[in-house]
Amino acid sequence: MSAAVLDRAGILALVPHQGPMCLWDEVLEWDAQRIRLRARNHTGAAHPLRVRGRLPAVALCEYGAQAMAVHGGLLASAQGGRAAAGVLVALRGIELAVARLDDLYGALDGEAELLAAGEASQQYAFRLLHEGRLLARGRATAKLLASPESTAPPVAPL
Numbered sequence: 001m002s003a004a005v006l007d008r009a010g011i012l013a014l015v016p017h018q019g020p021m022c023l024w025d026e027v028l029e030w031d032a033q034r035i036r037l038r039a040r041n042h043t044g045a046a047h048p049l050r051v052r053g054r055l056p057a058v059a060l061c062e063y064g065a066q067a068m069a070v071h072g073g074l075l076a077s078a079q080g081g082r083a084a085a086g087v088l089v090a091l092r093g094i095e096l097a098v099a100r101l102d103d104l105y106g107a108l109d110g111e112a113e114l115l116a117a118g119e120a121s122q123q124y125a126f127r128l129l130h131e132g133r134l135l136a137r138g139r140a141t142a143k144l145l146a147s148p149e150s151t152a153p154p155v156a157p158l
Contacts, residue, residue, distance in 0.1 A: 005029055006074070014073030015066065016085070022049045023066050025111070035071040037110045039063065042101040043128070056101040060136035061091055067112035068140060072122070079155030086122070086142035094138035104130045120144055 006027035015022060020041070028036040041047060042055055049059040065088050076083040098104070112126045121144060127137045 003157070006070075006089055011070055011073075014077060014083070015135075017068045017069070020044075020046060024064050024070055027070060027110075030071060030074055032075065032114075034113045035067055035074070036112065037067055037070060037112075039108045039110070043103075043105060047102070050102070054100050056100055057096040057098050057136065059101060059140065060096065060128045061094060061140070063108065063110055063128055064112065064124070064138065065137070065140050067126055068112045068122070068124045068142060071112055071114065071124070087143040087145065088140060089121075089143045090141040092139045094136065096136050097133070098111060099106050101135070104135075106131055108135070115139065 004093055008022070008025050011024050011027065012018060012022055018022070023041065024039050025041065028038055030036070042059075045053075047055050047059075049055060049062060053058045069083075069086070072086070087095040087133075100112050101108070109129045110126065111129075112124045114122065115125055116123045123139060123141045125137070125139050128135045
C-alpha cells in the first residue's frame with residue numbers, strides 16, 4: 001500500500017471531531033465522489049464509543065458519518081474554503097454483519113460515496129470492511145447548517 005494521502009493530523013484539521021472522538025487515522029485516496037480511509041483504534045480500551053467494555057457494531061455508523069465529514073472537508077478545502085457544519089439526520093438500509101468490533105484485530109477500512117448534494121443536505125453510501133470482509137453498509141443523510149465561513153459548495157463535517 002502506498003503512503004496515506006492524508007494522515008491523522010490532516011484529518012483533525014478538517015473535522016470538528018477531536019481527540020479520540022476523531023475515528024479515522026488516514027485517508028488512503030479520494031476524489032470528488034468517493035473516499036477511502038483507514039482506522040486502527042477499534043480495539044483500544046479507551047475508545048469513546050465503547051459500552052460496558054465492548055465496541056458494538058452500531059459504532060460503524062459513526063465511522064461512516066465521519067467518513068462523510070472527512071470527504072466534505074477535503075472537498076471544501078480543495079476549493080479554498082471550509083465545510084459547512086452538518087448534523088446527521090437519517091440512517092437508511094443499515095446492514096451489520098458482526099455484533100462487535102473490539103475483537104477484530106487489524107485495520108478497519110472505510111469507503112463513502114457521495115450520492116446527492118444540495119444546499120441543505122447531502123446523502124452518502126458507506127461501507128466498512130475488515131481484512132476485505134464487509135462489516136457494515138448503509139446510507140446516511142446530513143442536514144447542512146449555514147456557515148458564514150463556507151466559501152465552497154456545502155459539504156458536511158459531521
